[in-house]
């Protein structure tokens with residue numbers, strides 16, 4: 001009997017973290033949880049630790065560790081304690097520990113970058129949910145993963161669908177430009193505001209923006225889905241993961257979220273991956289690869305759905321999507337700047353400091369200011385990117401402050 005694979009789940013308290021824990025629990029003979037991380041949801045992290053008994057846990061800071069310890073002792077008196085680490089160093093230990101085989105990179109935003117890089121350097125199989133790592137510095141990340149001997153399997157449902165349609169066994173898991181591909185179509189549900197006018201969207205609330213019609217996700221990606229920035233970030237992600245040019249990438253709105261993406265080949269074939277919208281499918285596909293594992297996701301009943309619809313995205317109402325295409329074409333640090341501005345804008349919107357329409361305006365303003373300075377600059381290392389990320393965030397906050405003063 002082979003030993004179970006050791007899995008570290010970075011962002012275990014989030015939506016992807018919960019789906020990963022669910023898949024792991026279905027296959028105890030195949031997977032063991034080596035480590036888990038959380039940030040603000042300490043109580044949830046305690047429950048997760050009691051449930052899966054990891055060897056290691058990574059927490060935000062010293063205060064979180066003290067709170068976690070107290071709750072753990074209360075809820076599981078006498079139980080042995082996992083090794084509890086804190087901060088970025090703790091996340092890197094979780095990602096790079098020699099015992100670990102697979103790292104689920106599911107921290108949201110640029111905060112997930114350093115630990116994902118640690119997994120790349122340590123040659124792990126990276127189950128990549130954190131799209132921001134690729135958006136910020138896709139070229140550099142892929143180089144680091146190659147140099148470290150890591151394998152990258154995409155978790156985002158669209159990229160996982162593309163991965164499946166590219167005959168992944170021929171790719172040796174590591175993304176390379178596939179032979180004979182003429183076009184890749186990323187599908188988008190269209191989000192909660194697909195049919196809303198610009199005027200209605202302008203004053204949409206965080207609750208409305210987070211009420212996604214098809215997917216249950218964390219708040220940041222839910223807002224990104226409402227602006228279609230999420231699709232824009234995914235186009236950039238696909239560009240780096242599969243080595244595709246802008247002219248090969250297309251977005252198609254598909255409200256039923258059954259077709260997760262499509263790959264068109266030179267001979268006129270188009271391959272698509274279909275399934276119910278549930279992240280446990282791509283997670284199980286990636287964790288089990290090349291085996292197929294039961295994921296808990298129900299069978300697809302196409303007769304019940306009846307119709308699958310497709311329409312072109314409205315780039316006037318969803319300007320964040322065009323901004324992402326522009327960032328990809330501009331190259332350099334453009335996407336890093338856009339990603340940083342967007343993270344600030346979304347956080348401020350969720351905090352009710354700016355309105356929904358301001359997200360696109362703030363992104364556009366920061367990009368207009370900083371792209372001429374940084375877009376063409378060759379970015380040689382992540383330190384450069386982190387500096388540009390910081391400059392972009394500062395500018396975004398300053399502009400928003402002026403607007404709200």
Ligand SMILES: NC(=O)c1ccc[n+]([C@@H]2O[C@H](COP(=O)([O-])OP(=O)(O)OC[C@H]3O[C@@H](n4cnc5c(N)ncnc54)[C@H](OP(=O)(O)O)[C@@H]3O)[C@@H](O)[C@H]2O)c1
Pocket residue numbers: 010011012013014015016017037038039040041042105106107108109111129130131132155156157215216217218219220221279
């Ligand atoms: N959800 C989906 O269906 C889905 C689909 C495709 C791709 N993704 C991508 O997967 C990633 C995670 O998304 P999600 O929806 O699972 O987000 P989420 O539910 O908000 O969870 C985010 C996780 O990251 C942790 N976290 C937040 N800020 C952190 C920081 N500064 N340092 C360390 N950890 C931090 C959170 O900890 P606490 O909760 O304890 O604060 C939580 O565990 C994102 O990059 C997203 O774009 C998600």
